[in-house]
Each structure stands twice: as C-alpha cells, then as structure tokens.
Amino acid sequence: MLARGLGTRMRREDPKARLDPAQEKAAAIGSKAMMFFGGGRPFLDYVLSGLADAALEEVCLVIGPEHGEIRSYYGEASMPRRLRVSFAVQREPLGTADAVLAAEGFAGEEDFLVVNSDNLYPSDALAGLAALSGPGVALFDREALLAKSNIPPDRIAAFAVCVVGFDGTLEEILEKPDPETLARLGPGAPVSMNCWRFSKAIFDACRRVPPSPRGELELPMAVHEAIRSGARFLVVRSREGVLDLSRRSDVAAVEERLRGVSANP
Numbered sequence: 118m119l120a121r122g123l124g125t126r127m128r129r130e131d132p133k134a135r136l137d138p139a140q141e142k143a144a145a146i147g148s149k150a151m152m153f154f155g156g157g158r159p160f161l162d163y164v165l166s167g168l169a170d171a172a173l174e175e176v177c178l179v180i181g182p183e184h185g186e187i188r189s190y191y192g193e194a195s196m197p198r199r200l201r202v203s204f205a206v207q208r209e210p211l212g213t214a215d216a217v218l219a220a221e222g223f224a225g226e227e228d229f230l231v232v233n234s235d236n237l238y239p240s241d242a243l244a245g246l247a248a249l250s251g252p253g254v255a256l257f258d259r260e261a262l263l264a265k266s267n268i269p270p271d272r273i274a275a276f277a278v279c280v281v282g283f284d285g286t287l288e289e290i291l292e293k294p295d296p297e298t299l300a301r302l303g304p305g306a307p308v309s310m311n312c313w314r315f316s317k318a319i320f321d322a323c324r325r326v327p328p329s330p331r332g333e334l335e336l337p338m339a340v341h342e343a344i345r346s347g348a349r350f351l352v353v354r355s356r357e358g359v360l361d362l363s364r365r366s367d368v369a370a371v372e373e374r375l376r377g378v379s380a381n382p
Contacts, residue, residue: 118164119216119311120150120234121181121207149362150234151186155375159190160362162197163237163375165382169199171243173230177203177223179216197382212333213311214323221320228252231313231336238312239357246314246353253314253351254279254287254340256307257359265358267370272363277309277337278302279352287350292329292337307352310359311336319343 150161168176180187191202207219217231230246232238242255262273278299280289290309291298299306313336322343329335340350362371 118168118176118178118232118234119213120161120178120184120187121210121216121219148184148186151190152362152368154372155378155380158380160237160371160375161187161191161234162380162382163378164232164234165197165200165202166380167238167240168230168232168243169197169382170240171247173200173243173247175201175203177205177220177229178234179205179207179219181210182206182208200382212329213336214326214334214339217315217336217339218320218323221317224315224317224320226317228314228316231311231315233311235362236310236312237360237362238310239355239359241357242312242353242355245355246312249314249351249353251314251351252316252319252343252348253353254309255312255353255355256281257310258354258356259304259306259308261356262308262358266361267367267374268359268361272361273308274299278306279309281307281352285352287340287344287352289344290337290340292335307354309337313340313350316348318346318348322346322348 150164151159153159165176178187178191188204191197203223205220205223207216228251230243238255246253246255256279259273262268263270275293277290277292278294279287279291280302282288319339322339323334325342326334326339329338344350360371360374361367
C-alpha cells in the first residue's frame with residue numbers, strides 16, 4: 118500500500134473546506150491516510166478493512182522516514198486484528214514506481230497487490246485481483262465512478278484511461294489523457310485507479326522506467342514498459358465507486374460516507 122506521498126494537494130489552502138484540528142495536523146505533515154473519520158478511526162483503517170474483507174492476509178505499508186505516527190499506530194500488537202502489517206521505507210518521494218521498488222524485499226517471489234492509501238476500493242475489485250492467476254488491473258466504469266464516488270467529473274476526466282484488447286488483457290494505459298484522447302476512446306473507456314496485481318517482473322520494469330515530465334518515476338509508465346516486454350495484465354472490471362481522499366474538498370464527503378461504517382482491519 119502506497120502511503121509515502123507528500124500530500125501537497127491536501128495541504129493547499131481551501132477556504133471552503135474546513136478541517137478539524139486533528140485533520141489539519143494530519144494534512145500538514147502529509148499523512149492524510151491518518152485523518153480520523155466515522156467512529157474515531159483513521160481513513161487507513163477503512164482501507165485495510167477492505168483488504169481484509171477481500172481475504173488478503175499480509176500488508177506492507179510503504180511510508181516515508183517521517184511517518185512515525187503510521188508505524189506507531191499499526192505497530193501495536195492489537196492493531197490490526199485480521200492483517201499482518203509490515204513496513205517499507207521510501208527514503209525520498211520519487212514517484213509510485215520507486216515506492217513499489219521499496220517493497221521488493223517484502224514481496225519476494227510472490228504476486229502482490231498495489232493500492233493507494235488514500236482510496237477506499239470496493240472489496241469485490243480487490244477480491245477479483247486476488248483470485249487471478251497472474252498480473253492484472255482493476256478498471257472502473259466512468260459512469261459508475263461519477264454516480265457512486267465522491268470524485269467530481271473534472272478530476273475523473275484527468276484519471277488514466279485504458280485500452281483493453283479482445284482477449285481481455287490491458288493493451289495500453291494513458292496517463293492524464295487530453296480531451297482529444299478521451300473523445301477518440303469514447304465514454305466507455307475504463308478508468309485506472311491505481312489498483313494492481315503484479316508479479317516480481319514489475320520490479321525490473323520499475324528500475325527501467327525514465328522520469329516522467331513531472332520528474333517522477335511513475336507506475337503507469339512502468340506498466341507500459343512491462344507490456345512492451347511481453348507482460349500480460351488481465352482486467353477485472355468494476356461498476357462500483359471508489360472513495361477518494363486527495364484534497365481538502367474531499368474531507369466532508371468522506372466524513373459523510375463513513376458515518377456509521379465500522380472499520381475492522
């Protein structure tokens with residue numbers, strides 16, 4: 118689980134989005150996954166609960182050296198109850214491909230899932246990936262995301278879109294598509310929310326990937342490298358929503374969605 122991000126979007130001032138003092142503190146240190154919601158549980162508890170509901174048993178949290186709060190909270194013997202938690206440290210925030218490399222020692226020879234710590238994915242998508250016999254990706258229906266998520270249309274329009282072949286495998290992933298690309302692919306083009314199953318082969322692709330125009334080592338580019346080298350990624354389709362905690366404006370909607378929802382990681 119990728120939890121190393123700087124949280125720069127969450128730290129940006131937004132006079133329309135008020136945070137309570139504890140949430141403000143979490144935003145200030147780039148630890149949005151440790152914002153508390155619902156029954157006094159951090160957002161990360163809900164994400165971990167979804168993984169446990171999908172029958173996963175071990176989780177590695179990729180964190181930064183400054184994220185002692187996460188390590189302390191999940192290092193307690195009583196937390197969590199249904200998952201075994203390990204930690205990997207990404208020394209510098211160099212991008213999502215670099216974050217995956219930080220967990221190479223944890224994964225070893227086995228397949229593994231990669232998810233964001235600021236997205237609450239539907240358990241059926243996670244379970245679908247876990248049930249595959251090899252690498253894969255969960256792709257989401259755009260209309261379902263609009264109807265069932267807290268993500269505004271303009272943000273969804275900026276998410277990576279994918280091309281799926283007739284054999285049900287991923288052919289191409291297009292990061293931050295322009296309007297012409299979206300028009301060419303049509304409204305039915307599935308959306309990637311960075312929810313993957315990988316084999317150990319992804320680590321070599323992550324090592325080969327060049328920096329993006331933003332100067333980051335990005336996971337979608339590593340996937341592109343892997344496909345060029347012959348890797349096949351099966352597709353798990355989902356028509357459910359994804360709860361997103363990227364910006365201050367998301368906090369109120371997340372609070373509303375998680376009200377009354379229990380977390381049992």
